[in-house]
Structure formats: C-alpha cells, structure tokens
C-alpha cells in the first residue's frame with residue numbers, strides 16, 4: 001500500500017514494519033507481495049522433533065488451498081528461528097520466499113531474522 005506521495009504506508013503488521021525499516025522502497029514492495037502470497041498459502045505439519053534445546057518442525061507449504069499436489073518442504077527450527085525452504089528462492093535473492101513468510105506468520109515471528 002502507498003500513500004499519496006508514492007511511499008509505502010506504515011503497515012499494521014510488525015514483520016512488514018521491520019521490512020520497511022531495513023529494505024529500500026523497491027525491495028519492500030517485493031517483500032510485501034511475497035508476504036501477501038504467503039498469507040494465501042496453507043501447510044501440513046509433516047514432523048516435529050523436540051530435544052531439550054530446540055524444536056524442529058517440518059512442514060509442506062502449498063501456495064494454493066485447492067492444489068495440494070505441489071508443495072515445498074520447509075524446516076523451521078525454534079528457538080533460533082533457523083529456516084530452510086526447498087524452493088531455494090532465498091538463495092537467489094535477498095528477499096524471503098512466501099513459504100518462509102507463511103511459516104513465520106503461523107509462528108507469530110515479529111521480525112525478519114538476521
């Protein structure tokens with residue numbers, strides 16, 4: 001969303017507020033689009049493993065509720081918020097993929113990890 005001067009408006013979502021602080025306007029727009037795409041994703045929890053030190057959740061994230069035949073495997077590790085997605089989009093650009101952002105959303109992660 002933009003205000004009348006073409007600058008992104010301060011969003012009400014904390015991870016978007018953080019993105020607005022650390023990215024340029026153009027990168028922020030890419031991030032916001034991926035965030036919105038992530039909102040529309042759904043997930044299946046494949047496995048959770050717990051040790052005394054951390055928990056790892058393995059999800060399959062689907063970009064579309066209606067076509068559950070194609071998804072990406074996402075491994076999310078707590079409490080360090082280490083996350084790996086099979087789509088590898090993050091390796092090619094500095095912006096997190098929509099699958100990451102979907103999992104961050106369901107775990108209420110308020111900031112983009114360093």
Ligand SMILES: [Zn+2]
Pocket residue numbers: 072085086087088089097098099100
């Ligand atoms: Zn991904």
